[in-house]
Amino acid sequence: MSEQITRWIEGSVASNTHWTPNLFSLRIAADVAPFKAGQYTALALDIAGERVAEPYSILSSPGTSPLEFFFHTPIDGQLSSALGRLKEGDRVWVQQTPEGRFTLDQVPDGQDLWLLATGTGVSPFLSLLRTPQPWERFGNIVLVYAVRHWHDIAYHALIEQLRSRHGERFTFIPFVSREKVESTVHGHIPASISSGTLERVAGRSFAPERSRFMLCGNPGMVQDALAALQQRGFVRSVEGRTGHITLEAYW
Ligand SMILES: Cc1cc2nc3c(=O)[nH]c(=O)nc-3n(C[C@H](O)[C@H](O)[C@H](O)COP(=O)(O)OP(=O)(O)OC[C@H]3O[C@@H](n4cnc5c(N)ncnc54)[C@H](O)[C@@H]3O)c2cc1C
Known part of the structure; x- marks a missing residue:
């Protein structure tokens, strides 16, 4: 702060x-x-x-x-x-005055917006997805929401609304790390980036000219996902230089 x-x-x-x-x-x-x-x-x-x-x-x-x-x-x-x-x-x-730079202003235009969250890190994305801006600026949006157990996924109704409103432009991918649940990815976000699992499940591949990433939540996920994306040639946005990756760690 x-x-x-x-x-x-x-x-x-x-x-x-x-x-x-x-x-x-x-x-x-x-x-x-x-x-x-x-x-x-x-x-x-x-x-x-x-x-x-x-x-x-x-x-x-x-x-x-x-x-x-x-x-x-x-x-x-x-x-x-x-x-x-x-x-x-x-x-x-x-x-009284909200703050923070984890907004779409920090994300350059592209084709695909990947929103990668653990737990309550999904909050800024649920705010963003209900505004028109990401839908005006990106062709496709992928929301990844990673939890330990299936019952830790909240806001199912809101996610369903986004699905029905945006159809194929919106892909929701739940990750569950501590139990195997049908129609979810069993594992962690960083490993799924390195292995290619995330691209395969989303049906989209990463490319610097079209993919933009926002990462939020557990600092372990944020750091490891950043490293995995950097390995793939993506660059983090830092003050004064816009890159492909914008992030917020919660602790
Ligand atoms: C920019 C920013 C935004 C944040 N937004 C949220 C939010 O929307 N929702 C939210 O729950 N927290 C959020 N946090 C974390 C929050 O500020 C507190 O750190 C958290 O509520 C713990 O505070 P505490 O006093 O209850 O426990 P503390 O005793 O201060 O924290 C105990 C430990 O809990 C763990 N922890 C902290 N936050 C989380 C979390 N969200 N999920 C799992 N483990 C956690 C950490 O290991 C921390 O050291 C945010 C943090 C930042 C920096």
Whole structure:
């Protein structure tokens, strides 16, 4: 997060949906400044007299209300556990101005947009996919959503809506690493890039002139997928230089 002084506003919890014992989504009514799909804002609670804050990607799309966020509660995760106990009407601090550079502005034009996520790293992509911009700028979009167990996949209904709205232009590929499930890829994203499995399952091959990648979530996946893509000749976008790969690591 940036060093700027955070301006906190009070948000009100509109709903708390628990998907599994350690996955939940909050909808929060809060008057935040305009944001772009892919950005995050900080949420905070006052715990034992101290304001505890962490950044969270916004899953809802710009211009819609309330804001929506999708959380994983790591064992003993202080803030996420406390957020998970919030009920409708409870108050939560929200950073008034969302921020972050994990947006489509950082991605040059191309033909195929590959969105690679682990767990809650799918949030910025679910925000982005409900805006017109990626569909105006790319011919095909592949969403890869990697989890340990099948029940960890959330937002099935939203993904189905995207499928029916965009037809063959949208490919959804769930990865499940700890159990074998029909119609999913058993394994991890980086290995599937190196082995060619991801291209085979998607029915599209990677090529620097047409493929663009956004990676989000577990830093192990992000780093290893970056390395696997670099091996294939792709270049990361860094400040002042636009490449094929844009990324956001969550810890
Ligand atoms: C830009 C950005 C956006 C983020 N967006 C989200 C989001 O949309 N949803 C979300 O749940 N988290 C998100 N995070 C992570 C979040 O900010 C916190 O780190 C997380 O909620 C853990 O905080 P805690 O106080 O509960 O636990 P801590 O005690 O601070 O963390 C415990 C450990 O949990 C693990 N961990 C952290 N986040 C996750 C996660 N998402 N999934 C699995 N394990 C994790 C790490 O190993 C971490 O060291 C984001 C982080 C960044 C930098």
